[in-house]
Amino acid sequence: xxxxxxxxxxxxxxxxxxxxxxxxxxxxxxxxxxxxxxxxxxxxxxxxxxxxxxxxxxxxxxxxxxxxxxxxxxxxxxxxxxxxxxxxxxxxxxxxxxxxxxxxxxxxxxxxxxxxxxxxxxxxxxxxxxxxxxxxxxxxxxxxxxxxxxxxxxxxxxxxxxxxxxxxxxxxxxxxxxxxxxxxxxxxxxxxxxxxxxxxxxxxxxxxxxxxxxxxxxxxxxxxxxxxxxxxxxxxxxxxxxxxxxxxxxxxxxxxxxxxxxxxxxxxxxxxxxxxxxxxxxxxxxxxx
Amino acid sequence: xxxxxxxxxxxxxxxxxxxxxxxxxxxxxxxxxxxxxxxxxxxxxxxxxxxxxxxxxxxxxxxxxxxxxxxxxxxxxxxxxxxxxxxxxxxxxxxxxxxxxxxxxxxxxxxxxxxxxxxxxxxxxxxxxxxxxxxxxxxxxxxxxxxxxxxxxxxxxxxxxxxxxxxxxxxxxxxxxxxxxxxxxxxxxxxxxxxxxxxxxxxxxxxxxxxxxxxxxxxxxxxxxxxxxxxxxxxxxxxxxxxxxxxxxxxxxxxxxxxxxxxxxxxxxxxxxxxxxxxxxxxxxxxxxxxxxxxx
Numbered sequence: 238x239x240x241x242x243x244x245x246x247x248x249x250x251x252x253x254x255x256x257x258x259x260x261x262x263x264x265x266x267x268x269x270x271x272x273x274x275x276x277x278x279x280x281x282x283x284x285x286x287x288x289x290x291x292x293x294x295x296x297x298x299x300x301x302x303x304x305x306x307x308x309x310x311x312x313x314x315x316x317x318x319x320x321x322x323x324x325x326x327x328x329x330x331x332x333x334x335x336x337x338x339x340x341x342x343x344x345x346x347x348x349x350x351x352x353x354x355x356x357x358x359x360x361x362x363x364x365x366x367x368x369x370x371x372x373x374x375x376x377x378x379x380x381x382x383x384x385x386x387x388x389x390x391x392x393x394x395x396x397x398x399x400x401x402x403x404x405x406x407x408x409x410x411x412x413x414x415x416x417x418x419x420x421x422x423x424x425x426x427x428x429x430x431x432x433x434x435x436x437x438x439x440x441x442x443x444x445x446x447x448x449x450x451x452x453x454x455x456x457x458x459x460x461x462x463x464x465x466x467x468x469x470x471x472x473x474x475x476x477x478x479x480x481x482x483x484x485x486x487x488x489x490x491x492x493x494x495x496x497x498x499x500x501x502x503x504x505x506x507x508x509x510x511x512x513x514x515x516x517x518x519x520x521x522x523x524x525x526x
Numbered sequence: 527x528x529x530x531x532x533x534x535x536x537x538x539x540x541x542x543x544x545x546x547x548x549x550x551x552x553x554x555x556x557x558x559x560x561x562x563x564x565x566x567x568x569x570x571x572x573x574x575x576x577x578x579x580x581x582x583x584x585x586x587x588x589x590x591x592x593x594x595x596x597x598x599x600x601x602x603x604x605x606x607x608x609x610x611x612x613x614x615x616x617x618x619x620x621x622x623x624x625x626x627x628x629x630x631x632x633x634x635x636x637x638x639x640x641x642x643x644x645x646x647x648x649x650x651x652x653x654x655x656x657x658x659x660x661x662x663x664x665x666x667x668x669x670x671x672x673x674x675x676x677x678x679x680x681x682x683x684x685x686x687x688x689x690x691x692x693x694x695x696x697x698x699x700x701x702x703x704x705x706x707x708x709x710x711x712x713x714x715x716x717x718x719x720x721x722x723x724x725x726x727x728x729x730x731x732x733x734x735x736x737x738x739x740x741x742x743x744x745x746x747x748x749x750x751x752x753x754x755x756x757x758x759x760x761x762x763x764x765x766x767x768x769x770x771x772x773x774x775x776x777x778x779x780x781x782x783x784x785x786x787x788x789x790x791x792x793x794x795x796x797x798x799x800x801x802x803x804x805x806x807x808x809x810x811x812x813x814x815x816x817x818x819x820x821x822x
Binding site for chain 1: 637638703705706707708709710711712713714715716719723724727728
């Protein structure tokens with residue numbers, strides 16, 4: 238991390254309170270991710286500045302905040318999806334189970350096999366429902382038809398989709414409704430039995446009933462997986478998450494650039510009922526953003 | 527109903543004036559354009575069928591090419607049919623895989639690298655090279671050393687097809703949504719796997735259509751074959767050596783003859799060529815329909 242003072246002085250907003258200290262106060266289970274002073278750049282543009290937090294095992298952690306506050310950028314850093322964006326660069330350290338995620342010998346492919354991702358817009362492949370779910374296991378080298386059948390059924394059951402599609406596994410994944418397609422994408426993600434599931438606004442394109450189904454599903458998946466979810470919906474964060482991180486935008490008046498940063502990170506109930514930071518309070522009570 | 531009584535009158539009709547006029551002008555322009563486009567096409571088809579249909583028959587499609595002054599009914603265009611099918615197939619086998627691989631490099635791997643930009647630029651330049659120049663090019667680098675052959679003709683046609691295949695495949699690969707690539711990457715797929723199992727299948731229908739247009743265009747080319755295969759009057763089954771012939775070459779040669787029999791055979795050859803292109807289009811539709819089962 239370079240020049241942290243520079244950021245603090247160049248923005249007009251009050252200096253963010255020490256997040257590291259805050260994290261220490263949170264009783265911790267097993268940390269899955271340790272994020273230490275991470276800044277993320279797209280070429281010369283600084284998208285996220287100085288984020289530090291820990292994500293804990295078998296918990297749902299929600300990232301909330303207004304657009305441009307860097308929630309998704311940080312989420313995508315967890316499985317190195319930002320590698321796919323030309324010019325993207327991560328500074329600082331992200332440890333995954335104690336291993337530096339951006340270490341020299343770390344393969345992004347190996348990382349993504351353990352850390353899956355569900356996207357904002359359902360993106361089933363133009364293949365059959367079966368082949369969509371079997372895609373990940375096949376990538377991992379599973380060729381045995383019987384085993385694949387078993388994995389497909391288990392994953393679709395896990396995503397609460399089995400009963401709706403069991404008689405049409407050969408149909409196109411694109412024939413499903415939005416909510417079903419998103420559950421198919423979740424089934425596809427859990428078919429490779431990942432350690433962590435990252436969800437980038439998984440319900441933002443869905444109606445309330447489909448959203449409810451996805452949220453129920455997340456609560457069930459929590460026992461087996463660690464989940465990090467980005468959401469614009471604060472009710473959703475309070476409904477499903479154990480911890481919440483609030484991100485906000487810092488505007489640099491000199492260069493007119495906007496940089497996201499972590500403002501507050503705490504247990505969800507605490508963050509919503511008794512936030513420490515005024516910006517968090519303004520946001521969660523609806524007076525801002 | 528009671529609520530209807532006090533409502534002020536609303537006029538939901540299209541208001542008269544400039545907007546309605548614009549609508550009429552645009553509609554008329556579109557109909558006119560359609561007619562302008564369809565007239566020559568219909569006229570070409572009508573003429574070719576009217577003048578060529580009487581020649582068509584199994585023996586016409588398979589017999590050797592007779593003397594120019596022999597009347598219609600003796601001989602046929604067998605060598606030209608077999609030559610066109612062989613040479614076009616060979617050119618397709620050379621140009622389509624290479625072109626599709628080139629497009630995959632440009633779109634998936636090359637990014638903004640100088641090599642990728644150079645290849646893209648050269649493909650554009652190559653599209654503009656006149657077909658006869660391609661024929662002369664192959665003549666000077668191949669025919670002068672190894673003689674006339676169907677293979678040389680196929681090289682020339684492949685040179686013509688290559689940039690078209692690269693550009694059309696490139697456009698189709700660009701249309702594949704990035705969200706599909708990301709979905710695949712997020713499951714731990716390598717770039718090669720993402721390309722082979724997600725990107726390529728999604729783009730395949732468009733790639734096949736583009737390749738087919740290139741094939742149909744190449745099958746109708748005369749100029750690149752003039753210097754590479756010559757013409758023959760009997761079937762040369764060996765596409766790799768010795769002069770050969772093709773439907774376009776035969777049409778060209780017959781059209782310049784004063785004999786009615788030769789001219790009628792030329793019309794028959796023209797109809798045959800159109801029919802081959804038509805059959806190719808239908809075949810490609812069937813093939814792509816099989817691959818696009820899951821695309822909607």
